[in-house]
Structure formats: structure tokens, C-alpha cells
Amino acid sequence: MRLVNTGYIAQEKVVETLAMVRGSTVQSKHLGRDFMAGLKSLVGGELRGYTELLEEARDEALARMVAEAERLGADAVVNIRFVTSSIAANASEILVFGTAVRTE
DSSP: OEEOSSSSOTTOOEEEEEEEEEEEEEEEOOHHHHHHHHHHHHHOSOOHHHHHHHHHHHHHHHHHHHHHHHHTTOSEEEEEEEEEEEEETTEEEEEEEEEEEEEO
């Protein structure tokens, strides 16, 4: 499965546009990560616990989008975008979407 954030894949022709596909996940903060982030905010710097949490969430959302594209028979997803939103005080959603296509 080829995944690109452009509307095309270089040197390939899109022969069929199938549908918009998406994947999402909602992640909540872990008490231990939240505590460590609070301490880190006193001295500044990267909040690695949150960085790891968001990386895991992006990977999960992307896997769900790819699974949906595969169910449709796509061999690529073009024009991929990620969106993050706060659902509640301790939870965030990661959404990824794009257009499932067949190429030749």
C-alpha cells in the first residue's frame, strides 16, 4: 500500500478513485505520563511521554485507514491528512484520512 500526502503518485496513473478512507483513535493521558509532564514543564523541554503517546495514536489511526483502503481493493491512498482534536480534558483524537485509489 503506497501512502502519499500529494494528490498523485509520481510515474503512476490513478485508474480508479474508490472512496475517502479514514482511521481514528482516541487516546487518554496516562497518570504517570501526566505527572512526569507536569514536572518537565517546570524546567522546559520535550514531553517525551506525550510524544510517544501521539506517535502510537498516529500509527493506530493510520493502520485503521489502511485496513479500510485494503477492504475496498485499493493499492494506494493519496492526499493523506492528519487532524488532532481534544475530546475531553484528558483525551485527544487523532484522525487520518485520504482518498483510496487503484493505480497502474
